Amino acid sequence: VYYVIILAVLGYVAYAVVEERGYQKTAAVTGAVDVKVKGQGFTLAEGSLSEVGRVYDAVDLTELETAGFFIATAVAETAQNRSTCAGSYAGGGSLDERCGGPAPPANNCSEGRITWNGVQTGACLEVAGGAHFCEVEGWCPGEGSPAGGKMKTVNNTEHFTAFVRVNAKFPGFTDSHGQTIRWNNVDRGDAPIEGYNLFSVGEILDMAGVNLDDVRETGCDIVVTWHFDCDLDSETIENCSPMPLQAARIDTVDSPVSRGYNFRRAVTTADGKERLLTKLSGVRIRMQLTGNARRFDLVELLTHVGSGLALLGVATLCTDALLLYVLPEKRVYGQLKYEAHEAHELNEPLYALLDNG
Numbered sequence: 314v315y316y317v318i319i320l321a322v323l324g325y326v327a328y329a330v331v332e333e334r335g336y337q338k339t340a341a342v343t344g345a346v347d348v349k350v351k352g353q354g355f356t357l358a359e360g361s362l363s364e365v366g367r368v369y370d371a372v373d374l375t376e377l378e379t380a381g382f383f384i385a386t387a388v389a390e391t392a393q394n395r396s397t398c399a400g401s402y403a404g405g406g407s408l409d410e411r412c413g414g415p416a417p418p419a420n421n422c423s424e425g426r427i428t429w430n431g432v433q434t435g436a437c438l439e440v441a442g443g444a445h446f447c448e449v450e451g452w453c454p455g456e457g458s459p460a461g462g463k464m465k466t467v468n469n470t471e472h473f474t475a476f477v478r479v480n481a482k483f484p485g486f487t488d489s490h491g492q493t494i495r496w497n498n499v500d501r502g503d504a505p506i507e508g509y510n511l512f513s514v515g516e517i518l519d520m521a522g523v524n525l526d527d528v529r530e531t532g533c534d535i536v537v538t539w540h541f542d543c544d545l546d547s548e549t550i551e552n553c554s555p556m557p558l559q560a561a562r563i564d565t566v567d568s569p570v571s572r573g574y575n576f577r578r579a580v581t582t583a584d585g586k587e588r589l590l591t592k593l594s595g596v597r598i599r600m601q602l603t604g605n606a607r608r609f610d611l612v613e614l615l616t617h618v619g620s621g622l623a624l625l626g627v628a629t630l631c632t633d634a635l636l637l638y639v640l641p642e643k644r645v646y647g648q649l650k651y652e653a654h655e656a657h658e659l660n661e662p663l664y665a666l667l668d669n670g
Contacts (some may be wrong), residue, residue, distance in 0.1 A: 318544075318628035326621030335617035338610035344481035346380040346600040352473030352514075356388070356465045361593045369467060374595070376576075381599035383574070384514055386470045386529045389592045391454065391462040395585075398453035399438040399446040401461065402429030410439035422447035430455035454606070457592060464530055464594070465657055471515035471525050475598070476505050479539055483606040486545065494550050494606065496541070514669075522561035526597075531573030532594040534564035541604030556606070622657045 329335045350371045356567050358366035374385040400410025400455045408429040414437060424435035431451020438448050441459045454460035468522050479498045486494040504509035518525055521535050537560045543553035577596040582588065636646040 315628050315632040329617050335578045336529050336614040337607040338613045339605045339607050340483040340485040341605045342602050344602050347478045348382050349476045350375045350382050352469040354469045380395050385593035385595040387464050387466050387594045389462040389464040391590045393452040394587045396453045397450045399440045400430045400449045401455040401458035410447045412447050414445055433603045465530050473514045475512050478508055488654045504542050521562050523562050532575050533562055536563050537600050539602050543606035545608040635658045
């Protein structure tokens with residue numbers, strides 16, 4: 314039993330040192346990701362299948378954020394002013410603006426009640442199609458109303474390109490000049506390289522397994538991972554590449570409550586009485602750095618070997634416990650391990666010392 318446990322402990326030490334690279338120190342990657350987006354998109358003219366209605370560039374359609382960007386694949390613009398109009402929200406709950414008709418008791422509108430599009434005046438108005446909605450005071454016409462802007466698809470967004478600049482470093486590891494080891498993807502050539510630091514929106518969606526046609530109007534949320542696994546004992550940092558990239562869609566695809574990605578922005582006139590409200594649905598893409606670098610470190614090696622060898626004491630403990638309390642001959646082993654003495658025999662050396670004193 315003793316030697317079996319010894320072999321098990323030595324096997325664990327070998328596994329921890331060799332297989333789990335216990336002889337190497339690790340440093341987690343940190344750094345920053347910057348993105349620039351370029352491209353041209355367009356919507357079709359009302360009622361046309363080929364005529365260009367409006368042209369957009371990256372300034373119109375994109376929003377940059379920390380380590381990522383958003384690009385609109387569908388837009389809806391509503392010109393509004395401060396006035397009164399029929400509400401438009403029919404989603405249920407306390408914000409619902411529907412009413413049964415202009416005459417009591419069908420008129421369930423309440424003056425001063427705050428709903429989706431503004432503050433109710435108490436009147437119930439009939440809109441196109443014969444439906445009735447409570448009159449509200451606020452920005453009119455309401456988004457989603459018959460007079461509001463309709464969502465239009467923006468074409469060519471899959472060909473927008475994102476130049477991604479990655480600056481990664483591994484704190485705790487230094488090069489021959491004493492500088493923290495770094496990695497970047499802008500040190501090769503004098504122009505962007507497709508698939509290395511230049512990606513189209515379509516390519517990123519393909520990496521995530523997303524079909525653009527399925528998300529044009531609802532949008533989606535994508536995370537692209539730059540994962541480093543660098544063994545600096547066998548390769549230089551220049552040869553350590555996070556390619557191929559990993560991409561995944563992270564929004565709730567099948568949620569009836571919230572899915573995809575969209576937001577709104579408004580441009581208001583100087584007097585504050587009119588504005589252009591734009592709803593943008595599209596693809597949100599974020600970048601993240603994960604992983605680490607490894608390098609031989611004597612302290613790490615000695616720590617793993619020392620802690621493993623310290624476990625050798627467990628072999629003696631387990632063997633004694635087995636022989637003293639488990640095996641049938643435990644009493645015999647106990648007699649062999651411990652020698653019995655009378656009390657006066659134990660005190661004889663003390664008496665001799667006192668007598669000599």
